[in-house]
Amino acid sequence: MDQGKAARGVPPIFVILPDAQEVRGRLHARRQVKDGWLYQVGILVWQNGTYGLAEPAEQRVWVSPAHARPVPGVSYEHVPTHRLSGTDTPSQERPPAWTLQYLPHRPGHPGATLLHVIGCTPSDRTLTREEALAALRQPRAAACIECDAARSLPAEQRQADQNRQTQQQRDDESRQDTNPSETPP
Structure with missing residues (x-):
């Protein structure tokens, strides 16, 4: 064929x-x-x-x-x-780069975005780790389970989520310090 x-x-x-x-x-x-x-x-x-x-x-x-x-x-x-x-060792390997695949909207199925490690699907643009994490946080976005995308970001994603929670806690504490008479929601 x-x-x-x-x-x-x-x-x-x-x-x-x-x-x-x-x-x-x-x-x-x-x-x-x-x-x-x-x-x-x-x-x-x-x-x-x-x-x-x-x-x-x-x-x-x-x-x-x-x-x-x-x-x-x-x-x-x-x-x-x-x-x-x-001379390559796991700690010296280049960090992965990512690409996005846009899955079009079709009747009964909303469009979606699929994140891949570079090389899994053809793409003209690569993403940095930060761009990949931001793309993954968007609605209807997921990491490809066929390539390393699903395994290359979870630790980073958890760390980003923890950092976001820590920052939210600091913001909440800062608001309480500036307005002590208010009780937190």
Whole structure:
């Protein structure tokens, strides 16, 4: 199945789905992490298109080697490969960057925003940690559970929430100090 001009030159790979089905996809990139490798694979799926008609779209996700298998006889030497340098350690790894995916409004489903770690979905703009946290606080926003976005921000989110609560407490105490006759709500 031809996945279009963008797929030309991107080698095929077998992708093992959560229900153990095996489908043919494309290998877009691979990156070394401290515990091994991750592979960015894309599979062609249906999505709602114009006027509610189904149209093909590629869904990309980073998977472990347990969820991808090479196609016999296919060369992967030209796949973009990002290796850890010999001096990289977990504390020296670059901090993650994030991107936003805007999910359009459709009848019966309000629009939403999905936060991804860079590389999970294509995007022309990256976000800093502060921008990612701010985006995640917006209504109908969530972190992608397929990439590291869901795991890369929770500690930061909790810290930001604690800082916000601490600041609120300080503000409340400050108001009480300036107007001692008032009782707090």
